[in-house]
Amino acid sequence: xxxxxxxxxxxxxxxxxxxxxxxMEWARQYLGQRGLATKYLVEETDPKVDPLAPxxxxxxxxxxxxxxxxATGGRYSVITKGPLTGAIACSNSGGYFGAELKxxxxxxxxxxxxxxxxxxxxxxxxxxxxVDAAGLWGRxxxxxxxxxKHVHQDPQLRVASIGRAGENLxxxxxxxxxxxxxAGRSGVGAVMGSKNLKAVAVRGTRTDxxxxxxxEGFFQAVAxxxxxxxGNGVTGQGLPAYGTQVLMNVINEVGALxxxxxxxxxxxxxxxxxxxxxxxxxxxxxxxxLINHNACFGCTIACGRISKMDPxxxxxxxxxxxxxxxGGVEYEAAWALGAANGVSDLEALTYVxxxxxxxxxxxxxxxxxxxxxxxxxxxxxxxxxEVGLELTxxxxxxxxxxxxxxxxxxxxxxxxxxGSRRLCTQYGRPDLxxxxxxxxFPAYDGRGLQGMALEYATSNRGACHVRGYMxxxxxxxxxxxxxxxxxEGKAPMLKAFQDLTAVVDSAGICLFTTFAWSxxxxxxxLQPALGGDCSLETLMLLGxxxxxxxxxxxxxxxxxxxxxxxxxxxxxxxxxTGPQKGRVADLGxxxxxxxDVRGWTKEGVPTPETVTRLGL
Amino acid sequence: MQKSLKIDPGKCTGCLQCxxxxxxxxxxxxxTSRSRIKVFSFEQEGRKVPYTCxxxxxxxxxxxxPVEAIVRDAKTGAKKVLEDRCVxxxxxTISCPFGTINYIAATGKVQKCDLCGGDAPACAGxxxxxxxxxxxxxxxxxxxxxxxxxxxxxxxxxx
Numbered sequence: 083x084x085x086x087x088x089x090x091x092x093x094x095x096x097x098x099x100x101x102x103x104x105x106m107e108w109a110r111q112y113l114g115q116r117g118l119a120t121k122y123l124v125e126e127t128d129p130k131v132d133p134l135a136p137x138x139x140x141x142x143x144x145x146x147x148x149x150x151x152x153a154t155g156g157r158y159s160v161i162t163k164g165p166l167t168g169a170i171a172c173s174n175s176g177g178y179f180g181a182e183l184k185x186x187x188x189x190x191x192x193x194x195x196x197x198x199x200x201x202x203x204x205x206x207x208x209x210x211x212x213v214d215a216a217g218l219w220g221r222x223x224x225x226x227x228x229x230x231k232h233v234h235q236d237p238q239l240r241v242a243s244i245g246r247a248g249e250n251l252x253x254x255x256x257x258x259x260x261x262x263x264x265a266g267r268s269g270v271g272a273v274m275g276s277k278n279l280k281a282v283a284v285r286g287t288r289t290d291x292x293x294x295x296x297x298e299g300f301f302q303a304v305a306x307x308x309x310x311x312x313g314n315g316v317t318g319q320g321l322p323a324y325g326t327q328v329l330m331n332v333i334n335e336v337g338a339l340x341x342x343x344x345x346x347x348x349x350x351x352x353x354x355x356x357x358x359x360x361x362x363x364x365x366x367x368x369x370x371x372l373i374n375h376n377a378c379f380g381c382t383i384a385c386g387r388i389s390k391m392d393p394x395x396x397x398x399x400x401x402x403x404x405x406x407x408x409g410g411v412e413y414e415a416a417w418a419l420g421a422a423n424g425v426s427d428l429e430a431l432t433y434v435x436x437x438x439x440x441x442x443x444x445x446x447x448x449x450x451x452x453x454x455x456x457x458x459x460x461x462x463x464x465x466x467x468e469v470g471l472e473l474t475x476x477x478x479x480x481x482x483x484x485x486x487x488x489x490x491x492x493x494x495x496x497x498x499x500x501g502s503r504r505l506c507t508q509y510g511r512p513d514l515x516x517x518x519x520x521x522x523f524p525a526y527d528g529r530g531l532q533g534m535a536l537e538y539a540t541s542n543r544g545a546c547h548v549r550g551y552m553x554x555x556x557x558x559x560x561x562x563x564x565x566x567x568x569x570e571g572k573a574p575m576l577k578a579f580q581d582l583t584a585v586v587d588s589a590g591i592c593l594f595t596t597f598a599w600s601x602x603x604x605x606x607x608l609q610p611a612l613g614g615d616c617s618l619e620t621l622m623l624l625g626x627x628x629x630x631x632x633x634x635x636x637x638x639x640x641x642x643x644x645x646x647x648x649x650x651x652x653x654x655x656x657x658x659t660g661p662q663k664g665r666v667a668d669l670g671x672x673x674x675x676x677x678d679v680r681g682w683t684k685e686g687v688p689t690p691e692t693v694t695r696l697g698l
Numbered sequence: 699m700q701k702s703l704k705i706d707p708g709k710c711t712g713c714l715q716c717x718x719x720x721x722x723x724x725x726x727x728x729x730t731s732r733s734r735i736k737v738f739s740f741e742q743e744g745r746k747v748p749y750t751c752x753x754x755x756x757x758x759x760x761x762x763x764p765v766e767a768i769v770r771d772a773k774t775g776a777k778k779v780l781e782d783r784c785v786x787x788x789x790x791t792i793s794c795p796f797g798t799i800n801y802i803a804a805t806g807k808v809q810k811c812d813l814c815g816g817d818a819p820a821c822a823g824x825x826x827x828x829x830x831x832x833x834x835x836x837x838x839x840x841x842x843x844x845x846x847x848x849x850x851x852x853x854x855x856x857x
Contacts (some may be wrong), residue, residue, distance in 0.1 A: 149728055151722070151728055181730070184729075185729040261741060289721075289725055289726075289729050291727075297726075375711060376712050388744035408741070459775065
C-alpha cells in the first residue's frame with residue numbers, strides 16, 4: 083500500500099511535533115490528499131470557525147500515488163477553511179515538494195493553533211521541529227527558500243512558503259513551492275500567515291517510506307498510461323508546446339473569454355497574450371518570452387512555462403533580479419492579468435506573474451480584482467486620488483503598480499488584497515464583483531459555456547475551473563462533444579466530472595492527465611499500488627463521497643443554496659459578440675436538475691438516502 | 699558493441715522519471731535520493747541537466763580505490779562497485795573529476811552508475827523525451843555530427 087500510514091501533527095501553540103498513525107479506515111473511504119485531508123478537517127474543526135483564527139487547521143496532504151512513478155505523481159494539496167469564501171479551501175500544487183514529503187515518510191502534516199512567533203517547520207525524514215523564523219519574516223518566497231537551504235547547508239531541501247502576501251493576510255495569498263509552483267487559490271497562504279508559519283522545509287531520503295501491493299502490475303499499468311499521455315493530442319503535443327496557453331486563442335474564438343470584468347466575451351488583444359505569442363521573437367530584443375518548458379515531479383506532459391523577460395521592459399528595466407528565467411504565464415494567469423483588465427502587454431503580464439510567485443499571490447483573483455477596480459474607476463466610483471494612479475482599461479502601468487502594491491501591502495494594494503467581493507461591496511457595487519461564494523471566476527465565461535456556468539455555481543470552493551472542467555466536453559470534445567450553448571445533459575456530465583476530479587485530486591496525480599486518461603486508466607494504477615478493493619465503482623463512489631463531504635462542511639459553515647448562483651451580469655447581460663451572442667448563463671434550468679442528479683433536496687442539501695448511500 | 703548513455707540536456711524537462719527508474723532498479727524504491735543519475739536545475743537559465751557517470755576508460759575512481767572494490771565489467775565497459783568489498787573510505791569520490799560516484803550514509807558504501815548490467819539502463823527506458831538514450835559507444839556524437847553536416851554548404855547554387 084502506497085500510503086506511508088504516518089501523520090505528522092504540529093501544534094504551533096505549544097511547539098510540539100508528534101507522529102500518529104493514519105486512520106486507515108478513512109484512507110480507504112477518502113483515498114488521500116483532497117479527500118482524506120478534508121475528512122480530517124471536517125472531523126476536527128468547527129465549520130463555523132473564523133478561517134484566520136487559531137481554531138482553524140491547515141493540512142498539507144499527499145495522495146497514494148504521490149512519490150511514485152505514475153505520470154504526474156507528485157501532487158500535494160493544502161486543505162483548510164478558506165478566508166476568501168468561508169467555504170472549504172483546497173489548493174493543489176505540483177513541483178517536487180509533495181514527493182519529498184512522501185519520501186520523508188509522511189502522508190500529511192496537520193497544523194493546529196497559532197505560533198506565538200514566526201516559525202518554520204523543518205522535516206528531515208522522521209525528525210520534525212519548529213525553527214525560529216524571525217529572520218525570514220518580511221521576506222519573499224524566493225528569498226525564504228534560498229535562506230533555508232543556506233542555513234541548513236542542504237540544497238536538496240524542498241520548501242513551501244508564504245511571501246509577504248500571506249504574512250499580510252491577503253485573502254487570496256497562496257503557498258509557493260519550488261519557486262514557481264503554487265497551492266494558489268482560496269487564500270490558503272493567508273491561513274498559514276495567520277498561524278505565524280512561514281515555511282515548511284522537507285528532506286526525504288527514506289527507502290522504506292511505503293510499500294507497493296503489486297509492483298509488477300503497477301509498472302505495467304504505469305507504462306501503458308504513459309503511452310496514452312504521449313499519444314494524445316492535448317497531453318502529447320498541445321500542452322508541452324504551448325502549456326495551458328494553448329487555450330487563449332481557442333477560447334476567444336468560441337466566445338467565452340471574459341474581457342474587462344466580463345463586460346465583453348471576446349478580447350481584441352487575445353493573440354498578443356497567447357501561447358503562440360510567447361513563442362514569437364519580440365520586436366524589442368529579438369528574443370521569445372518562452373525559453374523552455376518544465377515538468378513537475380514524475381510528469382511526462384511538462385506543461386510548465388519557463389519565461390525570460392525583455393530586460394528593457396519598463397517594469398523590470400532597473401531590476402536585474404527579474405532578468406533571469408522563471409515561471410511564465412499559464413492560461414488562467416494570462417487571462418486574469420490580461421483580458422480581464424484589457425491589458426495586452428505580455429511582458430507586463432509575465433512580470434506580475436513573477437511577482438505572484440515571488441510573494442505568493444493567486445494571479446486569478448489578483449487580476450480579476452484589478453479588473454473590478456478598473457470598472458469602478460471607469461464608472462467614476464473610484465478616483466485617482468483614492469487609488470494613487472489612473473486605472474484605465476488596458477493600462478499595463480496600472481497593472482504593474484497594483485501588482486507590486488498588493489504583493490507588498492502598500493497603499494491601495496491593501497484594499498485589493500481583500501478580493502473583489504469586499505472591494506466592490508465597500509464601494510456600494512457588489513454586483514460588479516465577478517465571484518461565486520466570494521471567489522473570482524477563472525478564464526471561461528459561463529454565458530459562452532453553459533456547463534461551466536453550472537460548474538462555477540456549484541463548485542465547493544467558489545468559482546473554479548478545476549473541480550469539474552466542462553471545457554473538456556464543451557470545447558475540446560472530451561470524452562464527447564457537447565454544444566456549449568445547450569443546457570441539456572450538462573448536469574449529469576458535470577456530476578461525473580466533479581466526482582472523477584475528486585478522485586484525481588485525492589490520488590496524488592494531476593488533473594491534466596484526464597485530457598487523455600479515463601477513470602479506468604487511473605484505476606489501473608491505483609489497484610496494484612494499494613491492493614484491496616479499488617474497483618471503478620468504488621472509486622467513483624469515493625469521488626462522490628468527497629464531493630458531498632465538502633458540501634456538508636459548507637452547509638454547516640453557513641452557506642446555502644442561495645450561494646449556488648452567479649453574479650447578475652452573467653445571468654442578465656447577454657453576450658455581446660461571438661458564437662454565443664445574445665445568451666446569458668441559463669442557471670435556472672440546470673441547477674434544479676443538478677440537485678436532482680446529486681440526490682439533494684430542492685434546498686441543495688444531501689438527502690438522508692444520499693448520506694446513507696455514500697456512508698457519510 | 700559497447701554502448702553509452704547519451705544525454706541531451708536540451709530535451710530534459712526535469713520530471714525525474716530517470717531518477718525514480720534508477721532508484722527502483724537498484725534499491726526497489728522511488729526515493730530519488732538513491733538514484734545514481736541526478737537531474738540538476740539551473741533556475742536562472744531555466745535549464746534542467748541530467749548527469750551521471752560516463753564510464754571513463756581509465757577510471758580515476760577505480761585506480762584510487764585502495765581495496766579494489768571498483769572493477770571494470772568487460773562486457774559493458776561499466777565500472778562497478780563491489781559492495782561487499784567497499785569500505786566506504788570515499789577516496790574514489792575525491793578522485794572522480796566529475797563527482798559521479800557518491801557516498802551513501804545509510805549503507806556506508808559508495809554507489810555509481812553500472813549501466814544496469816548493460817542491456818537496458820532503466821533511466822534511458824524511463825525518459826519520456828529522449829533526453830537520455832543508450833547508443834553505440836563509438837558514435838555518441840553521431841547525431842550532432844549529422845545535424846552540423848546538414849548545415850554544411852557544399853553546393854550553394856543547388857539551394
